[in-house]
Amino acid sequence: MKRSYFDWAATTYLAREALERYNEVATLYWANPSAVHADGKQAALFLQEQRELSAQLLDVDSKQIFYTSGGTESNSIIFNSLLWKRTQGEIIISSLEHASVSQYTRLLEHHGFTVHVVKAKDGYIDLQHFESLLNENTQLVSLMLVQNVLGTIQPIKEAVQLVRSQSKPIFVHCDAVQAVGKMPLQLENLDVDAASFSSHKFEGVRGVGILYLKKGSIEALSRGGNQEGGLRPGTENIASIAAMNTALSRTVHSLESDLIFLKELREIFEQELKSYSPIKVIHPYKERDVVASIIHISVVPIPSEVFARVLSDKGFDVSSGSACSHNSTASSHSLLLASGLSKKEAHSSLRISFGHRTTVDEIKALAHTLIETHQQLHLAIGGRTRGH
Amino acid sequence: MDTKLYLIKQGEIALKGQNRNLFEKQLKDNIKSKLRPYHNVFSRQKGRMFIEIDQSAPLSHIKHALSTTFGIVGYSQALRCSKNMDDITQVALTLSHQSEFIDGISTFKVETVRADKGFPLTSYEISAHLGAAILQEHPQLKVNVRTPDRILYVEVRDKVYLYSSQTKGLGGLPVSSAGKAMLMLSGGIDSPVASYMMAKRGLKQEAIYFHAYPYTSDEAKEKVLSLAKILSPYLQGLTVHVVPFTECQLYMKAHAPEEQQTLIMRAAMVQLSEKLAMQRGCKALITGEALSQVASQTIESLNFTNSMASLTVLRPLVGMDKVEIIDIARQIGTYETSILPYEDCCTIFSPKHPLVKPDVEFMRESYFSLNLEALIDKALQEVETVFL
Numbered sequence: 001m002k003r004s005y006f007d008w009a010a011t012t013y014l015a016r017e018a019l020e021r022y023n024e025v026a027t028l029y030w031a032n033p034s035a036v037h038a039d040g041k042q043a044a045l046f047l048q049e050q051r052e053l054s055a056q057l058l059d060v061d062s063k064q065i066f067y068t069s070g071g072t073e074s075n076s077i078i079f080n081s082l083l084w085k086r087t088q089g090e091i092i093i094s095s096l097e098h099a100s101v102s103q104y105t106r107l108l109e110h111h112g113f114t115v116h117v118v119k120a121k122d123g124y125i126d127l128q129h130f131e132s133l134l135n136e137n138t139q140l141v142s143l144m145l146v147q148n149v150l151g152t153i154q155p156i157k158e159a160v161q162l163v164r165s166q167s168k169p170i171f172v173h174c175d176a177v178q179a180v181g182k183m184p185l186q187l188e189n190l191d192v193d194a195a196s197f198s199s200h201k202f203e204g205v206r207g208v209g210i211l212y213l214k215k216g217s218i219e220a221l222s223r224g225g226n227q228e229g230g231l232r233p234g235t236e237n238i239a240s241i242a243a244m245n246t247a248l249s250r251t252v253h254s255l256e257s258d259l260i261f262l263k264e265l266r267e268i269f270e271q272e273l274k275s276y277s278p279i280k281v282i283h284p285y286k287e288r289d290v291v292a293s294i295i296h297i298s299v300v301p302i303p304s305e306v307f308a309r310v311l312s313d314k315g316f317d318v319s320s321g322s323a324c325s326h327n328s329t330a331s332s333h334s335l336l337l338a339s340g341l342s343k344k345e346a347h348s349s350l351r352i353s354f355g356h357r358t359t360v361d362e363i364k365a366l367a368h369t370l371i372e373t374h375q376q377l378h379l380a381i382g383g384r385t386r387g388h
Numbered sequence: 389m390d391t392k393l394y395l396i397k398q399g400e401i402a403l404k405g406q407n408r409n410l411f412e413k414q415l416k417d418n419i420k421s422k423l424r425p426y427h428n429v430f431s432r433q434k435g436r437m438f439i440e441i442d443q444s445a446p447l448s449h450i451k452h453a454l455s456t457t458f459g460i461v462g463y464s465q466a467l468r469c470s471k472n473m474d475d476i477t478q479v480a481l482t483l484s485h486q487s488e489f490i491d492g493i494s495t496f497k498v499e500t501v502r503a504d505k506g507f508p509l510t511s512y513e514i515s516a517h518l519g520a521a522i523l524q525e526h527p528q529l530k531v532n533v534r535t536p537d538r539i540l541y542v543e544v545r546d547k548v549y550l551y552s553s554q555t556k557g558l559g560g561l562p563v564s565s566a567g568k569a570m571l572m573l574s575g576g577i578d579s580p581v582a583s584y585m586m587a588k589r590g591l592k593q594e595a596i597y598f599h600a601y602p603y604t605s606d607e608a609k610e611k612v613l614s615l616a617k618i619l620s621p622y623l624q625g626l627t628v629h630v631v632p633f634t635e636c637q638l639y640m641k642a643h644a645p646e647e648q649q650t651l652i653m654r655a656a657m658v659q660l661s662e663k664l665a666m667q668r669g670c671k672a673l674i675t676g677e678a679l680s681q682v683a684s685q686t687i688e689s690l691n692f693t694n695s696m697a698s699l700t701v702l703r704p705l706v707g708m709d710k711v712e713i714i715d716i717a718r719q720i721g722t723y724e725t726s727i728l729p730y731e732d733c734c735t736i737f738s739p740k741h742p743l744v745k746p747d748v749e750f751m752r753e754s755y756f757s758l759n760l761e762a763l764i765d766k767a768l769q770e771v772e773t774v775f776l
Binding site: 302 | 603734
């Protein structure tokens with residue numbers, strides 16, 4: 001059976017050229033870049049070139065690029081570094097954050113910090129509520145750019161402006177893991193102090209990512225050598241870094257045409273579903289508000305997992321929740337409720353995400369299969385005849 | 389053949405009258421099947437069973453075999469010698485140097501059972517003689533007859549058997565000595581514990597599981613098979629029948645009044661289990677029901693589901709609370725698997741307000757008016773059987 005992959009937000013395909021680049025670099029630059037010998041020096045030089053390439057692709061300075069194992073580690077470095085602070089102030093995150101951010105609440109509160117959670121309204125952080133939480137004790141703000149389940153683009157720029165209008169400087173971190181390849185991204189323009197990225201979300205290999213740090217230094221998560229300026233000890237994953245850059249390069253250079261194509265796919269999908277009202281697109285496409293390539297739909301009254309299972313049997317991979325932590329229905333459920341969905345919708349929703357390799361035929365077939373499956377399951381569990 | 393000698397204490401079987409031979413034979417067969425492929429020879433003496441096992445059998449294999457077999461209250465690795473005081477003393481001294489005797493102790497005593505009353509020394513004299521010899525060999529030790537750190541056991545029978553440490557067995561009666569029953573196995577905490585408790589009373593079992601794909605996941609089925617695998621050694625092997633239950637469940641959902649659905653489903657499960665039980669030569673059903681744990685386990689609900697079976701329904705957990713059940717689940721190693729988050733019943737089949745005090749006659753009428761016979765028979769024909 002031909003399979004169609006609609007779970008790009010969980011992970012993407014690995015780009016062929018990224019894999020080829022991995023093989024090539026792993027063979028050529030195998031030596032430890034910290035070594036004094038010629039092979040080591042050559043590896044160190046290559047790594048520096050890669051850092052410059054990453055910086056150029058993200059339009060920042062190479063001194064601001066720190067390689068990590070991915071989004072979770074990048075986020076963790078930021079939050080763990082707080083534990084070294086002499087005074088425990090207030091932290092602001094939103095109710096839409098990924099678990100790698102929201103799960104820090106307990107640890108931070110345990111260490112004496114106050115963690116405020118910004119409310120969300122209809123899939124977006126409530127800026128008024130956010131502003132009311134800012135004060136002179138605020139030490140860190142962490143907000144995500146693209147919500148991983150809903151696809152909503154958060155008003156980070158506006159939020160940062162509110163932060164910058166405070167009398168004291170406040171550190172702003174942005175989880176930008178879902179943004180790459182899905183929207184135009186200018187870190188300088190966002191004016192954040194730090195941002196997290198993950199290679200496998202844009203067709204790079206797993207286990208590598210970037211922490212962008214505008215200036216200054218923060219405490220490392222692990223102890224060891226002086227790699228990545230001491231921020232991320234451990235022998236550098238050069239081949240993965242190079243493969244990530246190959247994927248990032250493709251993503252950045254074809255972003256404009258990709259976004260046009262993704263928008264076209266989205267419009268076709270929404271058009272196909274328009275005639276079938278029981279399936280509802282939660283955030284219909286609106287440029288600048290929602291990324292085209294993440295669609296959140298409600299399939300009431302069919303439970304998400306049941307629907308996803310049947311679709312999988314029909315050859316379509318979609319997500320019934322946030323796939324990062326296995327069987328995390330409960331956590332994504334509370335996220336959906338927090339973003340204004342009704343209990344029914346939260347219980348019966350699917351995330352469909354795609355990319356530049358998705359075809360028009362595939363998205364049409366998905367839309368048709370969604371309608372057919374909804375009708376079939378609705379009939380199976382409905383049609384009650386009360387004879388008693 | 390070089391062998392290891394094990395002494396088995398049988399507990400309850402030793403109290404049996406005329407049927408004792410049958411129980412002992414069953415126990416022997418059960419142990420033998422677990423010691424495979426290692427050669428072993430059994431001999432019996434009053435209240436004791438001795439097994440000589442091929443020297444090459446790993447200790448872990450023997451321990452697993454003896455620790456999971458019902459009917460054994462305790463076992464020890466023993467040394468054997470002729471009924472001659474010099475030989476006995478020599479073997480006692482050998483044993484006194486073994487780590488399981490000498491490690492970490494400062495006091496000991498010798499306890500002698502003289503089954504052969506023709507032996508010239510009394511029990512007391514044998515113990516005193518061996519105690520003195522051990523004291524001479526290990527001057528750092530002291531004798532303490534009330535609370536010794538270690539006991540050296542001596543049993544004078546056809547030969548003399550000596551052993552020091554004793555491992556506790558499971559007790560109970562050998563599996564199959566009470567015939568066979570059909571276990572209604574779900575993925576929860578209770579039914580594996582119910583299975584264990586009835587195995588302890590000598591019941592061989594087969595299990596039935598109701599699978600409602602896609603409303604329950606394949607992971608839920610795999611979880612049940614994992615539980616069955618954990619139970620299998622206690623049950624001397626377990627056959628699991630996976631019943632495709634989707635069609636039945638959808639029919640009941642469409643045709644039964646909502647508040648009755650859980651009870652109707654339970655009744656259908658009992659009816660189907662009984663049919664299969666009879667086909668497979670089982671003489672009872674086993675469930676993990678505990679009184680008033682959920683709506684379908686109130687006394688009124690149990691009266692109704694009970695009325696669907698002509699075989700005895702064994703409910704060993706009926707008077708236990710959840711904490712007690714969890715304690716046993718942890719002890720037998722099923723708890724961690726039982727709490728995996730794969731539901732064995734989809735929410736769409738769970739009414740919001742189920743009946744808790746049903747009228748038996750009313751429910752029976754309601755149930756039989758659904759005419760489920762054909763669907764039940766069809767499900768039975770499509771059963772998938774797995775041997776574990």
